[in-house]
Each structure stands twice: as structure tokens, then as C-alpha cells.
Amino acid sequence: MDETTASDPLEQVAALVQQGLVARLWFFPVTAEGHLRRAVRQIDGIPITPDAAASGVLRSLLERARHGDPEVVAVIERHGASRPNPDDWAWHDAIHRAARSVPVVLRGVLLAHAGGVDALEPRTLAA
Template identity: 40%
Template sequence: MRFDDLPRDWAQRPITDPAVLEGVVDLIATDRSRVGGATYLLLCHHNRRLLQPVCLPDEPRQVDTAAVGERVSLALAEAARHGVHDVVMVIARPGRSTPTPRDRDLRAAFEAACRSAGVTLHAVAIAAPEAVGVLPSEGDSAAA
């Protein structure tokens, strides 16, 4: 889904609504972040409506998922201090939106960061130049 396919009332819906998730990610993840790499924290209200997107640019050579997880953990801890307890994460990167082993490692790092901050991770998406896709959890049998 592209951002121009979003329903008119998307801002009133939970970001995890399948009819809006990919379109919102497409709207927020810039072309530059998809080429250079970035991690987005989509901070949500308690009803999972989008509150604020936060972009953490990746170092071009950053391949250490533990370091990315540490930065995410610090940002989530600060958000939790201000009452934010729900988040959707986005991996913006070059290539195709098909999940890679690094994407799965990042998801595990996001899950650990959320647990340590007391934040609920509702979804992880991949924003690639050609498309946006949802990264299923290990226990999810859905295809990306």
C-alpha cells in the first residue's frame, strides 16, 4: 500500500489496522532514509493511534544490531518516562522489502528494548525503496 491509498480517516484508526499500517509507514519513511538506512519509532497513544514518529538515522556502516537496539532502548525509556507505552518500529533500508536475517535480528533487538523500557511493540515494518512490508514475529505464520 502507498500513502496515497490511505483511507481519509487513517489518523483516527489504530496504526496497527491492516488498512493503514503500510500506508502510514510509506508516508513517514523518507526516500533518503530508505537509501541510507534508519530506524523509526512510531510512538502511539494508548489506543495505538499515531502520536509521534521518531527517526534514528543509521550509520551507513552500522551493521551491529546490538548498537541499534541500545539506541532504541534509550529512546524508548525516555518515551516511557513521558507516558508512552505503545510503539510500532520501522526498519528503513535499501534493497527489497523481503525480510532478511538482519531484519529478524533487529526485531529481536527491538523486542528486548521494548521489554526493558516497559513498552509494548505492536508491529515491525520494513520500508524499502520499492515497497513497505510487515515483518512477522517468529511465532507468526503470516508471510511478509
């Protein structure tokens, strides 16, 4: 089976990614039972901040990443300090906006940095 069974998918993802080394996005599908599926989408070489094409690309990636599962965990990876910077928040917001138009629940957005992996807190976004 291609699923992990630890309790919290966010903790499972953090254990798999471990820390930020390069600019990359990860998308991990989560089954209806709350298990993390190992069918991961990884996108290397992302720009520092999302560009004009990011919204459409992210929607497509979220749709493909979910593999028919109801939820997805996203990870923004980059080397650097643990404190989120404006570019991290721009990616966070772009991922959330893209998820609004895809039939998937965004379980969480994590930030992988030089010191580990932390959840980015949800925040209210403008339309």
C-alpha cells in the same frame, strides 16, 4: 493536535515512511486510543546489523520515543529488496528484546525497503 486518526497505526506509519532509502530506524508512539502521535524518533546512519551496544541504545530510545504513550511502532529502513534479510531479522530481534525491558507495548516492527513498507511477522525469540 499532534496525532493522526486513521484506523490502523501500522498503516499510518507505512503511509508516512513510504519506502526505504537509507539505513535508519524510526519509532512512532501510539496513544492509548490507538492514534499515531507525530512525535517521531528517527535515527540515521545505523549499522547494517546491530552491534554490542545496540541493546542498551534501543532500550533508551524506546523509553524516550514513547512520550508516555503505551505503545510504539518501530520501522527498520534500508534500501533494497522487499524480502527481509538476516540483518533485518537481527534488528527486528534486537528491538523486540529491548522492548521487553521497557514499559511499552511494541505494536509492530515494519521494514521499509525500496518497494514500500511491510510488517515483519512476529517470531519466537530466545531469552
